[in-house]
Amino acid sequence: MAGGQGQGHPSRRMFLRAGLSTGTAIIGAGGAWAAGDPANQPPNVPDWSRYLGDGVAVRAYGKPSKHEAHVVRRDVEWLTASRESSVSFTPLHELDGIITPNGLCFERHHAGIAEIDPADYRLILHGLVDKPLIFTLDDLKRFPRVNRAYFCECAANSGMEWRGAQLNGCQYTHGMVHCVMYTGVPLKLLLQEAGLKANAKWLLLEGADAAAMTRSLPLQKALDDALVAYRMNGEMLRPENGYPARIVLPGWEANMWVKWLRRIEVGDEPWHHREETSKYTDLLANGKARRFTFVMDAKSVITSPSPQAPLNHKKGFTVLSGLAWSGRGKIQRVDVSLDGGRNWRTARLDGPVWDKALTRFYYEFDWDGRELLLQSRAMDETGYVQPTKAELRKVRGVNSIYHNNGIQTWHVKANGEVENVEVA
Ligand SMILES: Nc1nc2c(c(=O)[nH]1)N[C@H]1C(S)=C(S)[C@@H](COP(=O)(O)O)O[C@H]1N2
Numbered sequence: 092m093a094g095g096q097g098q099g100h101p102s103r104r105m106f107l108r109a110g111l112s113t114g115t116a117i118i119g120a121g122g123a124w125a126a127g128d129p130a131n132q133p134p135n136v137p138d139w140s141r142y143l144g145d146g147v148a149v150r151a152y153g154k155p156s157k158h159e160a161h162v163v164r165r166d167v168e169w170l171t172a173s174r175e176s177s178v179s180f181t182p183l184h185e186l187d188g189i190i191t192p193n194g195l196c197f198e199r200h201h202a203g204i205a206e207i208d209p210a211d212y213r214l215i216l217h218g219l220v221d222k223p224l225i226f227t228l229d230d231l232k233r234f235p236r237v238n239r240a241y242f243c244e245c246a247a248n249s250g251m252e253w254r255g256a257q258l259n260g261c262q263y264t265h266g267m268v269h270c271v272m273y274t275g276v277p278l279k280l281l282l283q284e285a286g287l288k289a290n291a292k293w294l295l296l297e298g299a300d301a302a303a304m305t306r307s308l309p310l311q312k313a314l315d316d317a318l319v320a321y322r323m324n325g326e327m328l329r330p331e332n333g334y335p336a337r338i339v340l341p342g343w344e345a346n347m348w349v350k351w352l353r354r355i356e357v358g359d360e361p362w363h364h365r366e367e368t369s370k371y372t373d374l375l376a377n378g379k380a381r382r383f384t385f386v387m388d389a390k391s392v393i394t395s396p397s398p399q400a401p402l403n404h405k406k407g408f409t410v411l412s413g414l415a416w417s418g419r420g421k422i423q424r425v426d427v428s429l430d431g432g433r434n435w436r437t438a439r440l441d442g443p444v445w446d447k448a449l450t451r452f453y454y455e456f457d458w459d460g461r462e463l464l465l466q467s468r469a470m471d472e473t474g475y476v477q478p479t480k481a482e483l484r485k486v487r488g489v490n491s492i493y494h495n496n497g498i499q500t501w502h503v504k505a506n507g508e509v510e511n512v513e514v515a
């Protein structure tokens with residue numbers, strides 16, 4: 092029967108084509124039904140049902156459908172001084188659930204991606220310890236390991252929005268965050284193996300990239316929930332995310348999540364390196380810079396609709412979706428406003444609500460086709476409520492870049508287009 096139904100029933104197929112091309116609402120009301128090739132649509136037998144497909148192992152490492160080729164990390168030209176010291180953003184508007192696929196996790200490097208041969212990989216642990224140690228990757232894999240999903244957010248996420256609405260899309264305004272399931276060794280176990288001296292208080296974490304990125308870490312966090320991770324979402328870390336091992340610091344700013352981790356020094360005070368003095372500090376209105384702002388406060392964003400994910404129906408049942416997270420624990424509630432913050436309704440959390448992980452929320456409503464000013468507001472289990480941008484500026488002034496967790500507003504126009512705006 093390879094001849095197929097299309098050829099066998101020409102009159103019927105022509106009728107459907109004619110019906111669709113005149114725009115008659117045969118099925119549904121949306122424009123989406125008119126799209127595509129009617130020859131492949133019911134009741135016809137589509138092309139892809141007529142031939143055998145690729146066999147197994149032709150695609151030895153699976154990739155997304157070619158129709159999803161637009162779902163990629165993107166950068167912003169004016170933020171890209173050089174490829175080696177730059178950032179690419181997670182396409183949040185194209186994703187659902189809470190886990191970020193490995194190939195779509197935003198990347199931020201200061202000196203490009205270090206290409207490390209795992210056979211040559213070494214992690215040195217020294218300083219105020221009884222017994223300095225050098226671990227190979229195999230050594231790390233012989234420690235008891237844990238699996239935990241955590242969000243990782245650059246402190247500069249939304250930083251370009253501090254003085255006003257700027258970038259048109261949640262990929263750019265909020266896409267310096269990802270959430271994957273890490274497999275790794277609790278850092279505490281490595282420190283126990285080496286034995287801490289009584290005066291140990293801080294650690295220095297150093298990367299093996301050409302930037303040798305370094306940050307000071309309070310010992311308390313290291314003994315609490317820090318991991319030396321080597322897997323993300325089951326497979327080994329991607330080179331761009333620190334292969335073969337990186338530090339994971341749940342809820343803390345991503346700059347401290349040193350990738351390509353090569354050295355941990357135990358000391359009794361912080362080192363005051365570049366990334367914690369010149370960078371990753373917040374200049375306040377009084378001219379003083381706030382330092383060591385480790386924790387990422389509760390934040391949320393509506394990922395759809397959003398500027399890169401406009402509404403393509405004119406009114407009716409509409410699904411609003413977004414993400415919320417907090418460096419202080421679990422998300423307790425997310426509220427959504429359709430009118431720029433005048434009225435709030437409680438969104439529906441769906442999927443696991445995990446400690447310091449992205450949390451997915453939905454709000455379904457009947458859109459009357461009029462303009463909307465969409466906002467979301469996260470609350471975490473400590474009772475902290477995500478502030479408005481105005482509230483943030485009142486406390487922090489306008490000189491900041493980092494730690495902008497203000498409420499985002501999307502303006503949905505009557506034609507379904509969406510724009511990044513601020514409401515007074
Ligand atoms: N060794 C090293 N670690 C690093 C960096 C770096 O440039 N070198 N960048 C930091 C910054 S600023 C961020 S935001 C995160 C980004 O992690 P990701 O690339 O996995 O998203 O890594 C951090 N760890």
Ligand SMILES: [Mo]
Pocket residue numbers: 199245246247345346
């Ligand atoms: Mo960062």
